[in-house]
Every structure is written in structure tokens, then in C-alpha cells.
Amino acid sequence: MATLEVKDLHVSVQDEEKKQEKEILKGVNLKMSTGEIHAIMGPNGTGKSTLSQTIMGQPSYHVTQGDILLNGESILDMPVDERARKGLFLAMQYPAEIQGVTNAEFLRAAINARRPEDDQISVMDFLKKLDKNLKLLDMSESMTERYLNEGFSGGEKKRNEILQLLMIEPSFALLDEIDSGLDIDALKVVAKGVNSMRGDNFGSLIITHYQRLLNYIVPDTVHVMMDGRIVKTGGPELAKKLEDEGYAGLRDELGLNIKLVDDED
């Protein structure tokens, strides 16, 4: 069993306009183990992507206080690729394009980076695994010979990220708004992929603004984030409640003095 723990995490970014650091995360606590799926919901601009980027080690996010532990070990000093080798995976709201590397080459390198030098995946095993997962995601083989994300449609990028997830088999997947811009059929395929990973060796932190995705990937635990903090934690019913009452309803119920981006002036 692997564990991921975020302890009293404070994170700031450089505010280019004001030429000063701006605190985005103001003390986030979160603990999860493989075998569990946690969802983080919250209004726009509240720090959800900041949390996932910081866990993955994106250098523009500065940790000013607190820690992130993977299996009890602090990962704060590790660069992104080392965190990936240790079993973290981030699927992003806006996936990057990489020129000159085909999808298949990328996948094989990523799988092998997670394995010892003397136990690299064979071409046969790789192709078998690729074929199985392409079928599961209803993806065409031609997708794997294209350069990574180059000219992929929004839906293709999302599907491709789930293909990466299935191929790389991380311990923890951070899935940031993987539902954004997907039609219902694509959403179902994405959910099918994630659900196929469920099990003792896999945990996921699913970040979403809307409850819709959580009808298809039912989380064990739901956290609500507002203004850089987790303000409430519950079961799947918490997501349903938010769908009905909105973030403003929860804010008022908790007596929080927070302005939401969606508030009217």
C-alpha cells in the first residue's frame, strides 16, 4: 500500500502584475492511500490546480510552509520526473504538446522510467498492453504513431491522457478537470479507463468543478476546497449536495467570509 499525504501546505506564486508573491494555498491537509479515490471540488480560482501542480512539482509554485509526503518521505526537493518515477501522475487541464516524440515512444519511455534498468518492458509486452488499452478506450492505433498531443483535439488529448494512465500504472493519479470540454460519450470512456484502474495498487485525486464526472467515477471521499483551504470533507453525498445547493450555499452554511468568482457584484 502506498500513501500520499499533504500537510499544512502553503503555496504562493509570483503575481506578475503586482511583482510580488501571492499566497494561493493557505494550509491544505489531505491524506490518502492506494485503493482510494478522493475528489476535490471547488469554485474556480480556489487553488485546485495549484494543489495538483504543486504535488507534481511544477517549479512556479513555491511551497512556503508544510510538506508533501509519498510513502512517508518528503518529495518537496524532488523534480517532476523523479516524482513521476516514484509513482505520481498528473493529467492536466491543458496537456502539453511535445514535438518529435511519438505517443508510443513516449509511453514506452515513461513505463521504463518506472522500472529498474535490468527489467525494462519488452517490445512484445509493450505492444500487447498498448493494444489492450487502446481497445478499452476505443482509440485508434494510429493515435500512437502521432507526435504527442500535436494537433490532437481536446477530446483526443483527454483520451490520450487516460491511455498514459493505463500504460504507466502510477500509484497515484492526479486528474485535473479531465471532464472539461468532453461530451457525454467521451466522458464515459474516460471514466471507464479510470474505473478499470481501481484496485489496491491505485489511488486517485480527482479534481472537478462539477459533480457530473462523479456520477461515473464514484469517489470514496469528497473534499471541498474554497479560498485555498479544504473547508469540508464527506462522502459522495457531499458532491450531490453541492450540485443542488451550489458553492454559495455551502459557504453560507459554514459561515465563511469568502467571495466567489461566480458571485454577482
Ligand SMILES: Nc1ncnc2c1ncn2[C@@H]1O[C@H](COP(=O)(O)OP(=O)(O)O)[C@@H](O)[C@H]1O
Ligand atoms: N502560475 C500562476 N501565476 C500566477 N497566478 C496563478 C498561477 N497559477 C494560479 N494562479 C492564481 O491562483 C489562483 C488559484 O488558481 P487555480 O489553482 O488555477 O484555481 P482552480 O484550479 O481552483 O480554478 C487564481 O487566482 C489564479 O489566478
Ligand SMILES: [Mg+2]
Ligand atoms: Mg483548475
